[in-house]
Amino acid sequence: MVSTKKGQEMYDIARRLIPGGTQLLSKRPEMFLPDGWPSYYAAASGITVTDLDGNTYRDFAIGGVGATVLGYADQCVDNAVKAAIEQGSMSTLNAPEEVVLAERLTDLHPWADMARFSRAGGEAMAVAVRIARTHARRATVAVCGYHGWHDWYLSANLAKDDALDGHLLPGLDPAGVPRGLEGLTRPFQYNDIDTLNSIVSGCGDDLAAIVMEPASDSDPDAEFVKGVREIANQTGAVLIFDEITSGFRLTTGGLHLTLGVDPDIAVFAKALGNGYPISAIIGRREIMQAAQNTFISSTSWTERIGPAAALAVLNKFEKEMISDHLIEIGQRVKQVWLEAADHTGLKVAVSGLDPLAHLEFLGDSAPAQRTLFTQEMLGRGFLAGPAFYAMAAHMPDDVADYADACREVFGLIASAASTGSIEGRLRGPVAHSGFKRLT
Ligand SMILES: Cc1ncc(COP(=O)(O)O)c(C=O)c1O
Numbered sequence: 001m002v003s004t005k006k007g008q009e010m011y012d013i014a015r016r017l018i019p020g021g022t023q024l025l026s027k028r029p030e031m032f033l034p035d036g037w038p039s040y041y042a043a044a045s046g047i048t049v050t051d052l053d054g055n056t057y058r059d060f061a062i063g064g065v066g067a068t069v070l071g072y073a074d075q076c077v078d079n080a081v082k083a084a085i086e087q088g089s090m091s092t093l094n095a096p097e098e099v100v101l102a103e104r105l106t107d108l109h110p111w112a113d114m115a116r117f118s119r120a121g122g123e124a125m126a127v128a129v130r131i132a133r134t135h136a137r138r139a140t141v142a143v144c145g146y147h148g149w150h151d152w153y154l155s156a157n158l159a160k161d162d163a164l165d166g167h168l169l170p171g172l173d174p175a176g177v178p179r180g181l182e183g184l185t186r187p188f189q190y191n192d193i194d195t196l197n198s199i200v201s202g203c204g205d206d207l208a209a210i211v212m213e214p215a216s217d218s219d220p221d222a223e224f225v226k227g228v229r230e231i232a233n234q235t236g237a238v239l240i241f242d243e244i245t246s247g248f249r250l251t252t253g254g255l256h257l258t259l260g261v262d263p264d265i266a267v268f269a270k271a272l273g274n275g276y277p278i279s280a281i282i283g284r285r286e287i288m289q290a291a292q293n294t295f296i297s298s299t300s301w302t303e304r305i306g307p308a309a310a311l312a313v314l315n316k317f318e319k320e321m322i323s324d325h326l327i328e329i330g331q332r333v334k335q336v337w338l339e340a341a342d343h344t345g346l347k348v349a350v351s352g353l354d355p356l357a358h359l360e361f362l363g364d365s366a367p368a369q370r371t372l373f374t375q376e377m378l379g380r381g382f383l384a385g386p387a388f389y390a391m392a393a394h395m396p397d398d399v400a401d402y403a404d405a406c407r408e409v410f411g412l413i414a415s416a417a418s419t420g421s422i423e424g425r426l427r428g429p430v431a432h433s434g435f436k437r438l439t
Contacts, residue, residue: 243268
């Protein structure tokens, strides 16, 4: 059993000083292993993470929440960032890297002519929606999937506070979002074109934008996405693909490149900077120009580190066939789960794009099984949970070691499940699976 005492103590202090304990819901220790998760890192490199207590783990969880697609402290990206720092990361003048990055991203996505940059994913989506509403001179947004914390998105929960359940974590309250936004953002379901059609017929001629990830948790459906494209064409709505998580996984660029369906705007973040903050909104010239008719502007969007990191990421993707590696590692991990389940009789479901794989434990005690999995894998030197985000730094030998540990732990869970003693094996409470207020 590993001791994560220092991490626990730090988190106790955090909960007193920081409402909710962390800046990102998905990094809350309660989401993984309440009272046991290491919570904080002292150092991270490749796939290795060292916690405050000096334990090291191989990260088979969510790799910097999907941001560090190459691996932690990647040398090429870090060298580019160090050079940017040495040349001065900020000045009264602009960073030329942003112009080069705009060129590179529009070259990779030939349908796009222009780019704007911000630093986080959610804010980039807010930029995209503002541009779309300005261009279309309409207000209603049809939305599918998760797109961040901003008012335009969370307002979907004003009409019915569970409208976005299934799109984002259940239980998110739109408190603080002005009632005046009610009805302006309306959710539809991936793979169910009728749910989009009913928004179209219900909003008159007011549809400004259709916002979606080109793939949901399961494999992308090119026919569905083509159908959405047609509705955007018919209604004049701006089609926005949120590629914040799907981008730079299956190919060098947006996943939509593999579907043969072009949006009007695409948004990237996470993988684009390998953990350094940078997000991009790329789009067709006539739509992007609407950014000039409204006010979208921020000091922090002009620093040099973000675009310098992104250029280094793009270079590495183009030189090293990174996507092929991510797909292969993801497929291997999915196989590991299926084989371990088969071998031990444990009931699981495996889904997701290969580089963004999901593992679901089935049955009544599923949340406790998931927690026990994380607890036992931690003891074997792995950060692990119900999702695995592949990084370029994951090597087949790492997967082989992970496979041995998974087989052992699945066996342990299966035997505990057969005797109804899963919770008895947990050293703390069951992990949260949705948003909960922390006291
Ligand atoms: C598809 C998608 N959109 C938007 C966001 C929000 O990005 P950020 O957390 O950088 O604000 C995320 C983050 O997980 C995401 O996966």
